[in-house]
Amino acid sequence: MTIARTTEGQARTIASAGQWRVMLPWIVALVLLLAMPFIFRSSSTITIMNQMAITIVFALSYNMLLGQGGMLSFGHAVYMGLGGFFCVHLMKSLPIPLPFLPLFGGFFGLLFAIIIGAFSTRRAGTVFAMISLGVGELVAACSIIIVAFFGGEEGVKADRTKVPEFFGVNFASQTEVYYLIAVWTFLAALAMYLFTRTPAGRIANAVRDNEERAEFLGYSQRYVRLISFCAAGFFAGIAGALFAVNFEILTAENLNLQTSGAILLVTFLGGVGFFIGPIIGAIVFTLLQSVLSLQTEIWQLYVGVLFLATVMFFPFGLTGLLAMHHTAWREGKLGVLVIPYLKMLLAGGIGILAAACFLEIMFHVRHAAVGDHAMRLFGQTFDSHTVWPWLLTGGAALIGFALVKRLAPEVKAAWDEANTPNAVRRGGKP
């Protein structure tokens, strides 16, 4: 009796400990989200954070398709864009308080997801990908044709301060907008996380893993995909509404293939196999975008290279890269990796920076005004039309990459060492 009670008590403690472990990241995230404007006060940082939060919601919704449902979509921007366009029009015409606008955005995203999902989710794989591409093109074409709704090339504008105040807040300042976006980002992320824990979310995983088996267990693969698709459309619509609130303008760019491709890139960069992956991807991508685009005109090239490198070397994304270190961390052997990693980072850094300089010089030669030979890189001014900068940066890049190749076996050895358990544990199982 006593024993039974003890185990029951222990079970309860374990259960609540488990609950805590699940809840803790969310509480930390909420506190962090709310504290951000006190840490970073400049309005440009808040602008970046707003953009980041919108991208997080969009990427998480995309991962409902790609990561959890196994659907590769090339047209997810359609649902964000349409949600956004409807919200801009609502902002212009109806007195809906801004904090409720994302609900409407979600509704419109959902509506279009139901219509398009009804035929596009019949098959997964290539068929689904092709249909999403086609629908993406179709909607992008419509956005140019139906000027009354999409506003043609200028897009549609609205003024968020014209809608009725919400408890005295008129969302004129960036910080007020930040809090609106932050709260919605938190709610949307939490809802998307909880979705993965529901029967619908679990079966979406099952259909992704093995659609045929799921079908023979009583699940219609098509219906399961449609549910995920609609949920993803709903949250993309919310992201669109947040975009509308933040930028007060939507253009054809918000629904075109480039935006759809970018969100695939963001999600993949972060890691599709993890819930937090798209969040990390969105943060890193937005930072890269806003920092790099200020520094260089060819930032998209660097992002492209980063994406290629991710696909080729870290197919599980940045989160996967972190997760790979779990074993070493559990064994307490992460220290083994520090020195080899630092060496690798140094060599890689030299190679990457030098290669980037090389590309920048090339770009300068091609695109600078005629006769403008003076170029500034990292505080150094030099003539981009002489041979030395080319030789120097090219040579440094080659040396850097050669060093990377040289160091690879050392990192590999350290990796193996870090992942070998220290001792055979009790019970004889390694």
Next chain:
Amino acid sequence: MSVPAIALTDVHKSFGKAQIIRGVDLSIAPRERHAIIGPNGAGKSTLFNLITGRFAPTSGTIKLHGEEIQGRPPYEINRRGLSRSFQITNIFPKMSVFENVRCALLWPMGYRYSFWHMVSGQSELNEAADGILERINLSARRDLPAGVLSYAEQRALEIGITIAGGANVIMLDEPTAGMSHSEADYMVDLIRQVTEGKTLIMVEHDMGVVFNLADRISVLVYGEIIASDRPDAVRANPKVQEAYLGAALEAAH
């Protein structure tokens, strides 16, 4: 006489010009353990696929507990109480063993595609899944990804997710294929135990397993059933011996 669990009437199936199933009539009583045997290419797997809804028959009717099911999608047939396993292991490799079984339980336990229940909070569901794991002796592997299990364990898991939903007609496609003798013996015991009181239909090549488990045997040759009878009668049937069994039977003795 009660309504048969499965009744096939004059079922044909052609792929293009190739006639694979050429007029099969078969009736399997509730709670019977029925084996379908036959040489390679006889159409056993096709017959399985017709009954379970993977393919629609070209003509003929298939009834499950008296209701016509031919041409219906697999998930509808499954919901009417028929569950199958596959010749090639067919599980959810990236999900945990527990998750595999739990997924198989969601529909039959009424959760369907709900997005307002949290699976972790459904103690009835989780206990049922753990119960299935215990029955197939995989409790110790509960949290491993199903893809890393040994072959025999994956086969056991396959049986587990097949029976999890409580279907009363269980169809197993070569459940002991590729197993060692001891693994096959274990599998036969497991099958016997988990299909207690249910209708079992299986395709099997191992004659030891067939004669050990089956109440009745049907012999399928070139898309036709040439005999359907009790094991000893099938064994004695000259047509069967001529077509197929002779060599295999001698090998089994």
